[in-house]
Amino acid sequence: MNMHNVSWVRQDMVSPSARPDRQNGRLEWTRKNLFNGWVSTFLTLASVAAILWLAVAVAPWLGNSVWQATSLAECRQLLDGAPGACWAVIRDRWPQLLFGFYPPHLYWRPVLAFALLFAAFAPVLFRSPPARALWFSAVYPGIAYWLIWGGSLWFPTAVYLGFAVAVGLISLSARISHGFAISVAILGAVLWWLYAVEPLTSTANALLPITLDVVASRDIGGFLLSIVIGVTGIAMSLPLGILLALGRRSSLPLIHLLSVVFIEFIRGVPLITLLFTASLLLNYFLPPGTNFDLILRVVIMVTLFASAYMAEVIRGGLAALPRGQYEAAEALGLDYWKAQRLVILPQALKISIPGIVNSFIGLFKDTTLVMFIGLLDPIALAAAIRANTNWQGIYWELFIFIGAVFFVFCFGMSRYSMYLERRLKTDHR
Amino acid sequence: MKMTIALAAIAAATLTAGAASAGTMADVQARGKLNCGVTGGQAGFSAPDASGVWHGMDVAYCRAVAAAVLKDPNAVTFVPTTGQTRFTALASGEVDILSRTTTWTFSRDVDLKFSFAGVNFYDGQTFMVPKALGAKTAKDLDGATICIQTGTTTELNLAEYFRKNDMTYEPVPVENNADIQQKYLAGACDVYTSDGSDLASTRSSFKDPQEHIILADVISKEPLGPLVRQGDDQWADVARWTLNALIAAEEFGITTENVEKLSAGTDNPEINRLLGKEGNLGEQLGLDAAWAKRAIAAEGNYGEIFARNVGEKTPIGLARGQNALWEQGGLMYAVPFR
Numbered sequence: 199m200n201m202h203n204v205s206w207v208r209q210d211m212v213s214p215s216a217r218p219d220r221q222n223g224r225l226e227w228t229r230k231n232l233f234n235g236w237v238s239t240f241l242t243l244a245s246v247a248a249i250l251w252l253a254v255a256v257a258p259w260l261g262n263s264v265w266q267a268t269s270l271a272e273c274r275q276l277l278d279g280a281p282g283a284c285w286a287v288i289r290d291r292w293p294q295l296l297f298g299f300y301p302p303h304l305y306w307r308p309v310l311a312f313a314l315l316f317a318a319f320a321p322v323l324f325r326s327p328p329a330r331a332l333w334f335s336a337v338y339p340g341i342a343y344w345l346i347w348g349g350s351l352w353f354p355t356a357v358y359l360g361f362a363v364a365v366g367l368i369s370l371s372a373r374i375s376h377g378f379a380i381s382v383a384i385l386g387a388v389l390w391w392l393y394a395v396e397p398l399t400s401t402a403n404a405l406l407p408i409t410l411d412v413v414a415s416r417d418i419g420g421f422l423l424s425i426v427i428g429v430t431g432i433a434m435s436l437p438l439g440i441l442l443a444l445g446r447r448s449s450l451p452l453i454h455l456l457s458v459v460f461i462e463f464i465r466g467v468p469l470i471t472l473l474f475t476a477s478l479l480l481n482y483f484l485p486p487g488t489n490f491d492l493i494l495r496v497v498i499m500v501t502l503f504a505s506a507y508m509a510e511v512i513r514g515g516l517a518a519l520p521r522g523q524y525e526a527a528e529a530l531g532l533d534y535w536k537a538q539r540l541v542i543l544p545q546a547l548k549i550s551i552p553g554i555v556n557s558f559i560g561l562f563k564d565t566t567l568v569m570f571i572g573l574l575d576p577i578a579l580a581a582a583i584r585a586n587t588n589w590q591g592i593y594w595e596l597f598i599f600i601g602a603v604f605f606v607f608c609f610g611m612s613r614y615s616m617y618l619e620r621r622l623k624t625d626h627r
Numbered sequence: 628m629k630m631t632i633a634l635a636a637i638a639a640a641t642l643t644a645g646a647a648s649a650g651t652m653a654d655v656q657a658r659g660k661l662n663c664g665v666t667g668g669q670a671g672f673s674a675p676d677a678s679g680v681w682h683g684m685d686v687a688y689c690r691a692v693a694a695a696v697l698k699d700p701n702a703v704t705f706v707p708t709t710g711q712t713r714f715t716a717l718a719s720g721e722v723d724i725l726s727r728t729t730t731w732t733f734s735r736d737v738d739l740k741f742s743f744a745g746v747n748f749y750d751g752q753t754f755m756v757p758k759a760l761g762a763k764t765a766k767d768l769d770g771a772t773i774c775i776q777t778g779t780t781t782e783l784n785l786a787e788y789f790r791k792n793d794m795t796y797e798p799v800p801v802e803n804n805a806d807i808q809q810k811y812l813a814g815a816c817d818v819y820t821s822d823g824s825d826l827a828s829t830r831s832s833f834k835d836p837q838e839h840i841i842l843a844d845v846i847s848k849e850p851l852g853p854l855v856r857q858g859d860d861q862w863a864d865v866a867r868w869t870l871n872a873l874i875a876a877e878e879f880g881i882t883t884e885n886v887e888k889l890s891a892g893t894d895n896p897e898i899n900r901l902l903g904k905e906g907n908l909g910e911q912l913g914l915d916a917a918w919a920k921r922a923i924a925a926e927g928n929y930g931e932i933f934a935r936n937v938g939e940k941t942p943i944g945l946a947r948g949q950n951a952l953w954e955q956g957g958l959m960y961a962v963p964f965r
Contacts, residue, residue, distance in 0.1 A: 271942070274834060290677055299679035416704060417679075477712060481719030569667075572708045572716070578667050582675050582707070584805055585668030587942045591832030593809055 259283055269588035287589050288599050294583070295599065298419020298574050304348075304411060308422050311345040314338060315429065322618075339433075346418070346426065348410035352402035353395070360390040415493045419574035421603060426493070428562040431500040435561070436554070438501065439508025440547075444538065446513055457509070464506035470567055472499040477571035496568055504561045511557055515550030516542065548622045555615035559608045576600045651723050651855070651862035652913060655696055660704050663689035664722035667707035669804075670828040671937035671945075672728050672748075681705045684936045685726040687926035688747055688853055692724060692869045695918040700925035710779070714739055717856060724866055726853040730780060740857040744866035747852050747929075749949040749958050750822040751845035752784050755830060758838050760817055765844035769794040774807045774816035776800075784847040785820055804829070822849055828943040861913055868912060872919040875901060875961035876928035878952055883927045890920045901964045908964060929959065 220226070232242045262282030266289070267273045273284035288295070297305060318338035320331040340354035364383040371379040403409065418426065445457030464472075476495040484490055519542060527537035547554070569578035580596040583589050655661050665673035665685050673683035690700040708716050708727060717725040718740070728750075729735070731743045754773075756762045762771075765788070775782050777800040789796050799816045801807045808829055811819040819826065823845065830836045855866050876882075879898050881889055890902040899905040903916030912918065926932050930952075937945045951957025 270832065294675075294677065294679065299675070302678075414704075416706065474711070478715040478719075481715060481721060570709060570711065572667060572706065572712050574667070574707060578707070581803065581805065582668035585666075585670045585674035586676060587670055587674075587828070587831075590670045590828065590942070591808065591834075593805060 265289055270590065270592050271588075283595055284592060285595055287583065287592050287595055291579075291583050291589075292599075295420045295576055295579055295596075297422045298579065299417040300413060300419070300422060301411070301417070304413065307345045307348070307410065307413075311342040312425070314341060314345075344410065346413070346422075347415070348412040350399055350403045351408040351410075353399045356395040356398040356402070357391065359398070360387045360395070363387055363390045415491050418493065420576050420579055423493070423568070423573060423575050424562070424565040427497055427500055427565045427568065430497050431504050431561050431565075432558050434501045435504035435508045435557070438505035439512050440543065442505060442509035443512035443516060446509065447516060461506045461509050464503055465510070469500070469503050469564055470570060472503055473567060473571050475499065492571075492573065496571070496573065500561065500565070503564075504557060507557050507560075508554065511550050511553035512546060514553060515546035515548075518549050519545055548619075551615055551619050551622070555611055559611055562607060562611070563604060576603070651859045652696060652865060655723055659697065660702050661689060661693040661697060661724065662704050662706055662722045663692075664706050664708045664713055664716050664725040664727055665689070666727050667709065669728060669825075670832075671824065671941070671943045673705070673726075675705075682936065684748060684932060685728060685853070687932040687936065688726050688870065688873070689724065690925045691873055691922040692866065694921040694925035695869050695872075695914060696865060698921060700921075714741070717741065717854065720856075723862070724853055724855050728851045729854060731850045731852050731854075732780075735854070741854045742857045742863040742866075744853045744855065744863065745870045746850040746958075747870060748824065748850075750824050750849040750851055751949075752781055752820060752847040752849065753823045753826060753845050754842045755811075755819045755821075755826045755839055756817065756842065758840055762818075762842065765842055765846065766792065766794075768796065768818055770796065771817040772797040772799055772815075773818045773820055774799045774801055774811050775820055776804060776807060777802060780847070780849070781821060788846040808832070824937060824943070824945055827945050828937070831942045831944055864912060865914070869919075869922050871961045871964070872901060872922050873929040873932065874952075874959050875964060876919075876923045877930040877959075878954070878961055881923055881928055882931060883924055886920055886923050890917070897964055 216222070233239045259281045260283055262277065262280055263285050264273045264276050264282055265285050267276060267284065267286035268290065270284060270287070273282075273286055277284075293302060293305070297308060300308065315338070317331075318335045321335055337358070340358055344351055344354050364387040367383040367386040368379045371382045442457050442461055445453045446461065448454050448457070473496060476499040477492060480490065480495060523541055523545065524537070527541040532540065566575050566577045568575050569581075572578075574582065577600065580600060583596065584592060663686075665681065665683075668674045669683070671683055673681055673685045675681050686705065689703050689705070693703045694700040706716065706722050708722070708725070713725055713727050713729065714735075716722045724744075725741075726747075728748070730750075731746060735741055736743055754762075754765055754768065756768075760771075762768055773785065773796050775785060775798055782798070782800070785796070785798070796818075799810065801810055804821075804825070807819060807821075810816055812833070819829070821829070823841065826841050830839050830841065833839060853866055853870065855863050857863075875897075876886075879895065879901070881898065881902070886902070889898055890904060892904045893899060896905060900908055902920045903909055903918070907916070909916040909918045927935070933945075933947065933950060934940065937943045939946060947955070947957060949958045951959065953960040
């Protein structure tokens with residue numbers, strides 16, 4: 199019997215009918231999401247009331263903003279008793295909040311450094327970066343330093359030559375022993391930085407002066423300071439954190455012990471203590487008259503602090519990898535560093551992205567703690583601005599502005615990390 | 628990463644270069660800049676303006692010292708310090724002089740090993756209350772909630788005063804001045820206690836200053852003055868006599884306008900000695916004859932500095948009070964220039 203001849207088999211599809219009215223459209227969405235049971239209904243109404251209350255409380259204040267005034271008294275005069283925000287303080291002082299006391303005619307330098315920062319991030323931003331982009335990322339720190347602090351271009355160049363010296367020494371002495379080559383390279387580079395950089399800089403500068411006006415560290419403040427400390431801390435804490443995480447999982451007892459002691463010590467101490475150490479204690483240890491730049495001291499401490507946290511985040515990623523991945527890498531005959539570089543770390547770092555970005559955001563916001571050691575970060579500048587008789591008594595406007603700028607940066611980082619997670623998603627879950 | 632190593636290299640280079648310290652004055656002159664520790668911001672005493680130039684009583688004093696020592700009132704690097712970092716900054720040599728509304732006390736002078744150059748502002752702790760509270764004197768404050776800044780002598784003075792008078796109070800400790808203002812205005816505390824000058828300038832920033840009164844009772848002595856490290860007497864002398872020169876200038880009526888004319892010579896020998904026309908006071912101090920003339924020309928005499936930064940014509944609006952010259956019933960008294 200031929201099945202095709204059976205008359206009750208339907209030949210065409212039935213077109214779908216519309217949902218019943220009660221389960222359709224916005225009304226249904228609202229019922230399901232906002233008024234699903236009495237708890238949900240109550241919470242919805244309470245939230246709406248809270249938002250309305252906030253809007254009613256803040257709207258007249260925000261809506262009645264004064265932008266054109268030279269002092270709080272003038273603002274009040276213009277407002278004539280009505281509530282209103284006095285954003286004139288931001289209009290008056292925003293360059294200071296962004297750049298500190300950086301000379302105004304040189305603002306283009308930190309701005310350019312900031313713009314180039316994105317170019318330096320190209321290897322992270324694009325899937326397959328051209329080799330030249332990687333070179334730019336490598337020289338960016340030197341360029342940024344030169345742009346922000348000024349001085350002779352030969353100084354960062356001479357410092358970079360130290361790395362060339364190290365590489366040269368490695369290739370010369372690699373035949374003797376691997377460990378020996380590394381020690382010789384480190385020693386050579388340190389000696390280069392200590393004794394060769396200064397004469398080389400002055401000689402090169404005498405032959406071909408390429409200099410920018412020097413800007414003292416004291417003049418760097420506001421968000422420029424936060425970003426310098428934050429970006430350097432972020433950029434350096436990741437590689438250090440990876441090394442520490444690997445060290446903590448190492449089977450060599452000395453390296454394991456050193457990593458554990460470092461991580462646990464730094465994590466056991468609040469950042470503010472490290473900052474006070476940087477600003478106060480070091481002053482007593484160093485010989486009098488030493489000019490050990492305060493920003494540099496702070497950057498070192500912040501980096502050490504962040505790298506200890508970073509190490510633990512990455513260790514979490516390493517621990518999450520199945521044992522089989524390590525064994526597979528070994529079975530392929532890869533040595534330790536190749537196995538880490540090609541098999542383990544790419545997977546471990548991908549798992550750790552949310553944690554890493556979490557640490558980055560935390561670190562960036564922690565930079566405001568430097569106000570306690572007398573550096574003029576945005577919060578400290580807000581206090582300084584308030585101390586001016588023109589703006590004494592102003593409060594919310596400054597904090598709202600600073601909060602908004604921080605929000606833009608932190609939210610940007612957070613969204614970018616979510617994008618990165620999606621892009622790198624290769625698992626089959 | 629490389630940037631920091633680069634910076635480490637500079638630091639290391641400066642470290643090895645070392646610095647032989649002959650004396651603070653020689654160091655300052657070799658450097659060409661005076662490092663002056665100030666507060667990060669206190670109305671009338673030190674605050675940067677929109678172009679980053681510092682102004683205030685404490686700032687003016689540093690400019691006067693720079694003018695005397697370096698011949699340039701602008702050759703000053705102002706180092707903002709906090710209540711916690713100020714003494715270390717001075718002790719470690721990060722700043723040459725600390726001009727930071729610091730109360731001259733026994734332990735700071737003796738135990739912390741500093742030398743105070745004198746007093747550039749006599750202050751005292753008092754109370755501000757809303758008019759509506761109805762308090763007329765400090766004795767009416769029994770049982771009040773009081774906003775105080777944490778970690779200051781203010782806290783201790785308050786506790787001592789209330790214990791002495793057998794009264795109770797509820798402290799509301801707040802980290803910084805701006806937060807106290809917000810709390811006080813929001814009614815989180817009945818009373819705001821701080822130094823008189825601070826209260827006056829805070830009140831002047833209120834929307835309706837006349838609704839608040841500052842009580843007449845002053846419960847502590849807060850002589851504020853600049854200080855230097857102990858053990859460098861020449862530098863301490865420069866600090867002390869620059870301050871004296873500013874006060875003496877007001878006594879003699881030397882102002883920014885007439886200092887040039889008076890330095891050509893007057894019939895008052897003390898003015899002549901001060902401005903370098905007679906005698907060799909500058910030489911004794913290790914400076915040139917015109918040191919005091921430049922110090923006075925920098926920001927004016929003590930009275931001018933006071934009037935410009937905190938005086939009655941400024942929004943802060945302080946009366947001279949204890950800070951008037953001794954001849955006018957105040958405490959400002961310059962030691963003779965002889």
